[in-house]
Amino acid sequence: MIDHAAVHKKDEHVTLICDECVRSMASSGFANYQFEHNALPEMDFSEIDISVNFLGRKMHMPLMISPITGGGDKSEKINKGLAELANDFSLGFSVGSQRIAIENASCEKSFKIRNYAPNVLLFANLGAVQLNYGWSIDECRRAVDMIDADALILHLNPLQEVFQPGGNIDFSNLLKKIEKICSLLDVPLGIKEVGYGISASLAKKLCNVGVQIIDIAGAGSISWSAIESSRSNDIVLRHSSAAFLNWGNPTAECIRSISESEKLDAKIIASGSVRTGVDMAKALALGANICGNASDFLRRILKSRAECENFVESLTLELKAAMFCTGCKDIQALKFAKLVKIA
Numbered sequence: 001m002i003d004h005a006a007v008h009k010k011d012e013h014v015t016l017i018c019d020e021c022v023r024s025m026a027s028s029g030f031a032n033y034q035f036e037h038n039a040l041p042e043m044d045f046s047e048i049d050i051s052v053n054f055l056g057r058k059m060h061m062p063l064m065i066s067p068i069t070g071g072g073d074k075s076e077k078i079n080k081g082l083a084e085l086a087n088d089f090s091l092g093f094s095v096g097s098q099r100i101a102i103e104n105a106s107c108e109k110s111f112k113i114r115n116y117a118p119n120v121l122l123f124a125n126l127g128a129v130q131l132n133y134g135w136s137i138d139e140c141r142r143a144v145d146m147i148d149a150d151a152l153i154l155h156l157n158p159l160q161e162v163f164q165p166g167g168n169i170d171f172s173n174l175l176k177k178i179e180k181i182c183s184l185l186d187v188p189l190g191i192k193e194v195g196y197g198i199s200a201s202l203a204k205k206l207c208n209v210g211v212q213i214i215d216i217a218g219a220g221s222i223s224w225s226a227i228e229s230s231r232s233n234d235i236v237l238r239h240s241s242a243a244f245l246n247w248g249n250p251t252a253e254c255i256r257s258i259s260e261s262e263k264l265d266a267k268i269i270a271s272g273s274v275r276t277g278v279d280m281a282k283a284l285a286l287g288a289n290i291c292g293n294a295s296d297f298l299r300r301i302l303k304s305r306a307e308c309e310n311f312v313e314s315l316t317l318e319l320k321a322a323m324f325c326t327g328c329k330d331i332q333a334l335k336f337a338k339l340v341k342i343a
């Protein structure tokens, strides 16, 4: 039987994201950095190469569509549209949490997008907290196999769960369970937040137990306390959610501090309010391997495929222009570009 409440929850998240009231008031931190402009780049703009290899997949540019949804008919349409876009532009793609399909096989269809994106870097996605609610390596393997994924990303979302009516709030002893999954899983395991960031100290703990990918999903984008409490009639929940409107670790600072940490060789996905190609250039210069974006793609795919195409083309132009004006002919060169902290 389909879990209509779970499908409804996912659809509500998708609808609410278009509402201005759920925007975070926190800073992503990118505005605190500025590239030193190079007026004489000594290169041909048309020869700039923004392609990268990530987990053995060639990508046209260092960008993935971050996890959003799956479950019902509306989700299926969104996943199909975004997977086809990822395929045509050679971007990475992650499905949203597959919990709904692990609990109910009839929901698997909305996640099975491999046919639309045969060569795309594809991530499976589950909530790490489910490891405290009876799940183990079996469910992790099923999520990967379900979509023929290149890696599994487990999300950490403590603040969201607190404000979610009936949320899963037991986050105790999870690190040990994550370690076990790392040792048993056949594909790389990554950890991400959902909009509040992963600090360097947490990244260190995670990498010490075998996590290979850190997806920052830092502050500045959406407010899960606002989204979840607006789905509830609980007056206390609604009132308290406002106190968290500017909560979270700024994305830029997370990238910088993780990439500067000694003996920490995690692959870094920069996400969480990475809005422009200039933000992408800054994220890559600070140490990220690729960037991710969820809410801008979602808002656009709900309107049309053309809006998404324009967005990817704008990001491409902005990234290349930033590289041109810092004299960087490829993504590797960006790591040596002069990025100044101005605030």
Ligand SMILES: Cc1cc2nc3c(=O)[nH]c(=O)nc-3n(C[C@H](O)[C@H](O)[C@H](O)COP(=O)(O)O)c2cc1C
Pocket: 013, 014, 017, 066, 067, 068, 069, 095, 096, 097, 125, 154, 155, 192, 193, 194, 195, 217, 218, 220, 221, 222, 271, 272, 273, 274, 292, 293, 294, 295, 296, 298
């Ligand atoms: C409607 C919606 C649903 C989301 N669902 C998931 C999810 O199922 N799993 C997950 O790891 N992250 C989920 N996220 C979080 C995003 O992947 C991303 O980390 C976050 O939105 C910050 O990135 P952005 O600024 O590019 O939107 C969701 C985000 C949105 C907007």
